[in-house]
């Protein structure tokens with residue numbers, strides 16, 4: 001049998017100029033964000049090491065229904081500690097750059113879809129509209145049996161696991177390993193990945209599915225794919241353009257070069 005012809009590598013102009021051009025020419029852009037998006041807001045990444053208080057626990061072991069069933073106190077203490085940290089955090093310059101990108105694209109008749117794996121709510125707090133929360137929200141807690149949302153306090157809960165007024169144990173409204181993602185969010189993400197001219201993958205290790213698969217869906221539909229990350233990820237060698245740097249530095253520069261310096265309104 002003749003040898004297989006070498007597969008054509010996708011073009012990879014690792015230049016920010018190519019990224020600026022792709023964004024300036026795009027009508028519809030989608031972004032897939034991960035924990036690195038909020039790192040410069042002071043929220044630790046998922047796989048980037050834990051703060052001292054939790055150094056003896058592995059987040060991969062805590063983010064499962066099995067962990068909650070076995071030790072609801074530890075799991076809910078961890079999530080509540082993170083919930084309070086998220087409430088105290090502020091959106092960073094990267095979140096704000098995406099707010100501007102959405103406004104600029106909308107003004108020219110296109111749009112920006114934000115697909116986030118983050119549970120911290122910082123995109124919406126920055127002012128982005130229609131954020132798709134693929135992995136839920138750490139701010140909403142619900143009954144484990146009824147699934148009914150229960151209000152959360154402004155500070156930490158005072159019992160672990162916390163309970164509803166009826167005494168039902170609560171869990172955070174996030175998606176754990178082995179659980180399905182919210183149907184509406186998945187549908188919206190498929191639509192955005194299929195429709196976009198450019199997909200930016202920002203601050204994610206691209207190790208968790210189905211979220212990471214949206215990069216491939218966009219690429220298969222002809223979108224230019226751009227990674228913003230200080231380090232190599234599982235997607236680095238299959239995106240078109242790699243921008244090595246942090247979200248709060250790269251995104252404002254990218255948006256400013258694509259649309260000009262921001263004017264006072």
Ligand code: BJW
Pocket residue numbers: 033034035036037039040045046047048063117118119135174175176177178179180181202203204205206207208209210228229230231232233245246247248
């Ligand atoms: C910076 C930076 C700076 C640092 N600026 N960047 C297909 C293949 C293989 C496996 C599967 C598959 N499909 C499904 C699976 C199984 C599983 C899975 O993906 N496993 C993998 C381990 C392989 N997926 C699931 O179980 C999903 N459910 C599912 O598929 O259900 C099917 C089903 C259908 C019907 C019925 C029943 C089931 C669910 C996945 C849920 C993931 N949940 C978590 C926890 C959420 C709650 C919480 O926060 O605790 O989501 S896990 C965790 O990983 C969290 C994150 O959202 C997610 C992704 O992590 P992320 O955001 O990429 O963070 P890091 O830390 O990994 O990376 C940070 C990055 O930032 C790094 O690259 C840094 O370099 C960078 N960075 N500073 C920019 N300043």
